[in-house]
Amino acid sequence: MISAIVEKKQERGMLVGLDRGEKDFEESLKELDQLASSAGGVIIEKHIQKLPFPTAPYFIGKGKALEFAAICKQKELSFVLFNEELSPIQCRNLNTLFGCKVLDRTQLILDIFAQRAKTREGKLQIELAQLLYLLPRLTRLWTHLSRQTGGIGTRGPGETQLEVDRRRIQERIHRLKKELEEVKKTRFIQRKRRQKFPWPTACLVGYTNAGKSTLFNRLTHSHVLVEDKLFATLDPTIRLFEFSGGQKIFLSDTVGFIQKLPYHLIESFKATLEEVKEADLLIHLVDASHPLAENQINEVNKVLEQIGAINKPIILVWNKIDLVHSDGLVNRRMEEYPGCVPISAATGEGCENLLVKIEEWLKTKRRFFSLKLPMDRTDIVAKLHRMGSGIVTNYQSDGIWVNGWIPHSMFSSLEQFNITVEG
Structure with missing residues (x-):
């Protein structure tokens, strides 16, 4: 009874696809269906027309357009969704013909983002x-x-x-x-404040619904919204994460990417995407159970290239291995992408290996040290506490013994104190 009430509240619509022979066409339509569900609609009709290119007046052929218009009136549909962006003329003609809302992929994504923005x-x-x-x-x-x-x-x-x-x-x-x-300036000031603490920033990136927020919550014990929906997370969240050895890192959860991500969104979200651009490390999550996982990697890389972040250090993480029913597939992923890390953010499997991988990268940015300072050099002790992490200070009769993690750039100024470096 409850499901019937929910069904009535949802807008019912038709999905129309133009098949030009692309290899990922079926998956693109499936993804569009999921987007419609994320927006609160339900697709009850799916129709495909094979054409080498769209027609100028209706995107699809006029005969098909008339056929679909009759279905809309018969089933009292509230919207028709097309798998590609429509021109203004096509929108006008189709709206007149169908007598209901006509949406394209871009409009739908914009609508979802409008719902998620808090x-x-x-x-x-x-x-x-x-x-x-x-x-x-x-x-x-x-x-x-x-x-x-x-x-x-x-x-x-x-x-x-x-x-x-x-x-x-x-x-x-x-x-x-x-x-x-002004928002951009505020974010710049916030980043400057974080930079006073010389801890690197790692940013979770990936295709939408790859499990970034689930991993973020597991690592930082946060409560970021997690839903099995596309674009469940929109606004970025940043938390400070501390490793068992005293190392620290800022971890950022960001909006997911998608194929054919509207140009307007990339332009408008530059302030948010700067968190990705300014990060020291990118942790690229991929849904290992998805049949077109490689395509999703390529789509994410396209956006990273657009915003100027493609050349940053990247750790590739194959998530959702608990949903992969073939051990051979995971092994094949490992062989195809050397250095990648298989995990399940939902169960925690493999997350320790990911933390080890991040710590290995951190060692390229900072090292563990120990040294003895004269009793009158408390200024250096203060600087080490300000610039380092996991700093332990022990005041003894023969001097001040200090150890912890500091950036590579500090070693040269401490050489006169016979600093010892590990790792």
Whole structure:
């Protein structure tokens, strides 16, 4: 009975795909179905047309468009979802023909992001992305009010309304960009504060629903929202993580990526994605159980390249090995990607190996030391506590004994004190 009530509340729609012969076409449609579910809709009809390229008026053929319009009216569907971005003219024609909402992949992703945004920053970024998407689609929006002829003295109210709307949207875009610049400055100040503590930053990146938030919660004992939905996490979260040996690192959980990620989102989320760009280490999570895991790796790498983060140190992590029912598959992944780490963020299996891998990388940034300082050099003791991690100080009659972890850059200034370095 409960499920029936939930079903009534969900918007029912049709999924339309244009098959151009791409090898990942079926998986793309499946992903779009999941996106619709994440947005609160349910797909009850799926239709595919094979065409080498979209048609200008309707994206699909006119015959198919009329056929799908009849289905929409018969089943009283509230939306039709297309697997690629539609042009403004195609949107207008299909809306008129279907008599219900017509959405493309970009609109759906923007809608999901709008639902997930909780912080002021996230809401600003989403509004900017939506307006950037809407602006070119204002053309012809008011043609039902304008006159048939053009030229001097024939400008109708529709044209006037179009200009007003375009100007207002452009003004709002300008204001949003200014506000996001302030957000960017705030994030820069926050990063500067973190940099006063010389602990590196590791950023969890990966395809959406790869398990980043689950791993983040397990490692940092946080309570970031975890759902089996695409784009469950939108706003970045940063926590300080301490290893058993005293080493520390800032760990950041970020928004997931997806194939055909809208350009408007990448542009609008630059302030958030700078956390990835400024990180010292990227931990790239991949769903090992996904049939197109390699494609997902490529999509994530494309976004990393777009934001200028592709050349950073990366630890590749195969997550969800508990869902892989073939031991041979995990072994094959290990052979194909040397240095990768198989884990299950849900069960904790392999997470210790990941921590060892991160600690090995940390040793390239800082080393364990021990030295004896004169009793009057408490200034150096203070600096070591400020710049190092896991610092242990022992005051004895013959001097101050200190050990812990410090960045490589500090060793040269301490050589006069016969510093001992391990590892």
